[in-house]
Amino acid sequence: MSTRENPVYETLLVERREDRVVVTLHRPEARNAISGRMIAELHRVCEDLEREPKLMLLTGHGGVFAGGADIAELRRRGRDDALRGINSRLFERMRGLPLPTVAAVDGWALGGGAELAYACDIRIAGPHAVFGNPEPGLGILAGAGACWRLRELVGESVAKQILLAGRTLDAAAALACGLVMDVVPADRLITEANVLLDRMALSSALALRLTKLVTDAPGAHPVADDLAQAVLFESPDKAERMTRFLEKNGGRS
Structure with missing residues (x-):
């Protein structure tokens, strides 16, 4: 049995089940770009999961995981905003959630969207998934964990190809380098992600x-x-x- 409790969220769809929470990034007008409001709402989800630990499934609405951070907001941010670690503090908090987290990724997972997926424990991909960190082209770096977390996930060589040379990883490449656990048909992505969580839920x-x-x-x-x-x-x-x-x-x- 599941319940939907969305009235308090503007940028997320949150489904709470007995053993897990399913969180869908939901800014369809902006390819689910990560805004300040989304960050704040994800902090609230983390707070709930720290208080009452459950598994978490994170995905994006409409065939896109997250097309990046909100560029209009990023353009307004200055030094003090960077030092606050607006995105990095959230992603590190998510990384530290008590129970495992799974990102179900199809479509674009770029910039901050990719870093959000990297912060999850396990990733499963649809056939159209694309991971990339094009931040240097915008005059910034991937400053919410990709510069060190991606190296841990895929190794230094592939990490530098993504971070320095602008390489993107499609689903097949992400599977080959171990970034994702599996690639499944788009219409089975959420089902297979839940099967994975079902398997974890059988454990202590x-x-x-x-x-x-x-x-x-x-x-x-x-x-x-x-x-x-x-x-x-x-x-x-x-x-x-x-x-x-x-x-x-x-x-x-």
Whole structure:
């Protein structure tokens, strides 16, 4: 069962389900360009997910993920706006959400739109997806995480091709370099993204949360592995799941 609660949002469609939130970027008049209002509304979604952790599916309306940031707003921004990290603070907050996030991308994911997709844990693409960061052509850089996050996702060589040479990645190229998990028909994109989330939802929420926390921690961290595992070893959920597994398999591991 799901409920739609959109009256409080102007730039998003938000569908809340028992185990997930589906967020659709919705500025059809501007190819879902990321505006200051959208940033503020996405912060509200993050606040809800920090208070009540759920999986999140993020997508765009009308066959476009997000055509970039709102250029008219960007043109008005100055040094102090840059230092506030308007977009980067949101994307980093989204990256740090307790439970996994999936971006379902078809059509353009450019500039800030691409950086928003990069901030999600997993991306799945439709056949018309295009990722790119053309910011230097506008006299700025991809300053909301792409300059370092993209290198982590696809490697230094491909990252520099995108950031410096203006290369765009279509769906096939994004799949080949590991930026996306899969490419599926456009009319199946949201369905397949939800299937992925269904699979995650079968796992222990606490185990997912701690696995994400450890995976995102910088550097080598065997102690973090040990501490997270210690918490999970004492959880009733772990005992119940392993008991069900053994009973199903006649006591064999």
